[in-house]
Amino acid sequence: MKTxxxxxxxxxxxxxxxxxxxxxxxxxxxxxxxxxxDLEDFDGWCKELRxxxxxxxxSKVVLIxxxxxxxxxxxxxxxxxxxxxxxxxxxxxxxxxxKCLHQFGTVLKRIDLKGCKSAGIQVRTLRRRxxxxxxxxxxxxxxxLAKQFPLVTSTLSIEDMLLRGMVYRPFxxxxxxxxxxxRIPNLQTLHDSTLGLIGFGEIAKEVAMRANSFGxxxxxxxxxxxxAEEAQHFKVEQVKLNDLLTQSDFVSIxxxxxxxxxxxxxxxxxxxxxxxxxxxxxxxxxxxxHDALVNALQKGSIAGAAFDVHYQEPIDPTExxxxxxxxxxxxxxxxxxxxxxxxxxxxxxxxxxxCFQ
Numbered sequence: 157m158k159t160x161x162x163x164x165x166x167x168x169x170x171x172x173x174x175x176x177x178x179x180x181x182x183x184x185x186x187x188x189x190x191x192x193x194d195l196e197d198f199d200g201w202c203k204e205l206r207x208x209x210x211x212x213x214x215s216k217v218v219l220i221x222x223x224x225x226x227x228x229x230x231x232x233x234x235x236x237x238x239x240x241x242x243x244x245x246x247x248x249x250x251x252x253x254x255k256c257l258h259q260f261g262t263v264l265k266r267i268d269l270k271g272c273k274s275a276g277i278q279v280r281t282l283r284r285r286x287x288x289x290x291x292x293x294x295x296x297x298x299x300x301l302a303k304q305f306p307l308v309t310s311t312l313s314i315e316d317m318l319l320r321g322m323v324y325r326p327f328x329x330x331x332x333x334x335x336x337x338x339r340i341p342n343l344q345t346l347h348d349s350t351l352g353l354i355g356f357g358e359i360a361k362e363v364a365m366r367a368n369s370f371g372x373x374x375x376x377x378x379x380x381x382x383x384a385e386e387a388q389h390f391k392v393e394q395v396k397l398n399d400l401l402t403q404s405d406f407v408s409i410x411x412x413x414x415x416x417x418x419x420x421x422x423x424x425x426x427x428x429x430x431x432x433x434x435x436x437x438x439x440x441x442x443x444x445x446h447d448a449l450v451n452a453l454q455k456g457s458i459a460g461a462a463f464d465v466h467y468q469e470p471i472d473p474t475e476x477x478x479x480x481x482x483x484x485x486x487x488x489x490x491x492x493x494x495x496x497x498x499x500x501x502x503x504x505x506x507x508x509x510x511c512f513q
Contacts, residue, residue: 157216158234160508161226163241164219167286168260170501171237172217174202175209179217194494205502212509230254235508242266248275256280256511258504261287261358280507284358285496291362293490294438295370297462298351298406300484301434302344307481311338342432342459344405347371352404354397354420355411355439356382363408364390375400378411401428406436413440423448426458435461438490442467446477453480464490 160175162168172179173187188198195201206213215235220226226241230250236243239260248271257272258280272279299305311317314324317338327334336343350373353360364374374392376382382394401407407429411417421435422445429435435458437444446467452458460482467475469488477483491497 157214158212158512159216159218159229159232160235160237161218161220161229161233162237163226163239163260164221165239167497167500168237168239169219170497171505172219174205174501174505175213175215176217177214191494191498194492195498201498205505208502209505209509212505212512235511237504237508238266240266243272244268245271248272248277251275251277256508258282258508260284260504263358278511280504280511282500282504282507284500286491286500287359287362289492289496290359290438290490291366293464293486294359294363294408294436295366297436297438297464297484297486298346298408298434301406301436301460301462301482302346302349304340304343306484308338308340308343311340344432346406349373349405350375350403352377352395352400352407353392354378354400354407354409356392357410357412359438360408360410361390363410364392372406375403397425398428401425402430404433405430406434408436409439409443411439411443413443417443419443419445419448421445421448423451426452429458431457432459434459436463437461438464441465450476450480453477453483460484462486464488 160171162171169183170187173184191198218229220229223241227247227250230247231252233251233254235256235258236251236254237258237260243257243266245268248268254277256278257267259267260282262281262283264279264281267279269279311320311322317324322338325339326337347370351367353363353374353376356376356378360376367374368391375395376392377395377397377400382392387394395403409421411420420443426448435444441463449461453461462484464486465488466485471478471485471487478485
């Protein structure tokens, strides 16, 4: 039986459910429930994948939470699956049995690739479907705000307009065309606008590629430097956070949630944004100060906001943000469907198994 070290998070715990027969029953049931909206027969899906994996199943899965735990467990490891931990000369020297190192993503800056090659350790990566879905959702929220989608889809008839206190006045089609017969003002176009990405991890990179296709200028703020090669590849410019806030038509948050990033966007940051600008948050709600956002929407100091994540989930029906028509909310579905995560796991495990063929 192979030993697989897995950097623990709520996504990668799935690997133990798939591979390790000693996984506790409650965790298996929890993942079956978690995936039930998109996959009725989770147990059957697991069995089918195990058959594809051959003698890679069963395996012993060891969850690790620190660099020290990784180093301690490395001598017995056949496979290591990492997301944020480092793998350098110290780890290579400890990894006597290691055949496969898998980065759960595509960024390899934490891995000594030359050292792994010299040691005969195969390195694999995964362009995650969930990250692609999150990027699509981010651009959808940009479009929803720019095109005022909730309003335009609810003003289709004269009756709809009257219910909203609007007056229908037809255009003189003897001389003009008749688009936007509801006369909705301030509809915006993404092309030639500026998208500011706070953070530039794997999801933000996926967003940048899609924003390029819309003809947007993309600027980035992140604590670590952006190489010239990276900036050129993704067609982005690195700027300071304050400059990003003052220049952007759309500000999108892509930093991990931590004590350091709590209230990263507060009253001061919101005051720097254009009155015509939109704030998009698909990361974690508390990166934005709640009361400061309510105040900004109330005063109209920003044009609107769209959140896929909330201060309470399910969202509190008395949430003040919901009273503002310029606030768009989706129920934490950015990475959907669940099959994206399941197929990410399948691809990752099949790649690991191939290292032993």
